[in-house]
Amino acid sequence: MTPKALLDYLVYFHAKRDYFECHEVLEEYWKSLDSDQNRDVWVGLIQIAVGLYHQRRGNLAGAKKMLTAALTQLAPTELEQLGFAGDALRNEISKRVLDIEAGMSYTDLNLPLHLELAARCEKRCAAEGIHWLSATDFSDTFLIHKHKLRDRSDVIAERNRRLTKRNQSE
Template identity: 55%
Template sequence: MSAYPEAYIDYLIYFHAERDFFECHEVMEEFWKERPGDPLASCYVGLIQVAVGLYHQRRNNLIGASKMLGSALNQLTDEGMAALGIAADLMRSRLKERLAQIASAGTAYEDLDLPLSDPRLEAECVERCAERGLTWRRPSDLADTYLIHKHSLRDRSSVVAERELSRTRKARQRGMEP
């Protein structure tokens, strides 16, 4: 049993082994939304924003990347990062450096690793990666079109169906049969 939430471990594996920042966002957002009032909520949001910022940067959306990473800097608290086994000073430094690189707009995308301060957390992630046939701190596959553009290429049929069902319910509540 991990000392850290399962969703956070999944986030770290998506982040460092699969470089699937879209899934990082999905898993942490669901976890965060299920815990209103959690004292680490601000850090969960910050981690979501880091993943989204890197997703944008990797797609060359530098404005989106800059906004998300800048916002992440404001969300990530020292106490929260410490509770999640992240070296706060190093994390802030890496995010500021990345923001400076983005501002120069001449730097190609390169992966950013979260500076984990808890060796047990990193060992757990490495072990879980090995169990799944993944490589910890594997570089992004920049040739993987699905990974790079996942938000627009994934199957959204269940989301579309749920939205239509919601519209139908609302119309019925207002007495306007669809």
């Protein structure tokens, strides 16, 4: 069974090109897993999204670091079990690292999926009225710079709540 978080990730990745949200949904899922479950594949997928987010913003060093790290986390057999074309995905990421080293600018990347998973994603996009395999809208500054522009009031409130609680217990 495909976790909802993976479908969310793939829709954000391929239809919205919102790599920041890819990171958010998979990080939440990854953290919910028991420590004895294989979590490397989830970390690798998160690193792909973060790497592409960095590359699109021109942070080539950060992009290379994240994508190279992703390759160490992503085993082809685990990717296959999730519905990815495992070897093809790893080859695409390796090629992207070489492109970054050559100073090439960002282009959208489509992760190689098996037909069944791709069809499920396309169906979900159709239901949401969005286009599967869309292109990045570079005029959307919020999408490009989301880590700086998003509303963090809930994160700050939670951080302050924990700090108050810790101070009260001391």
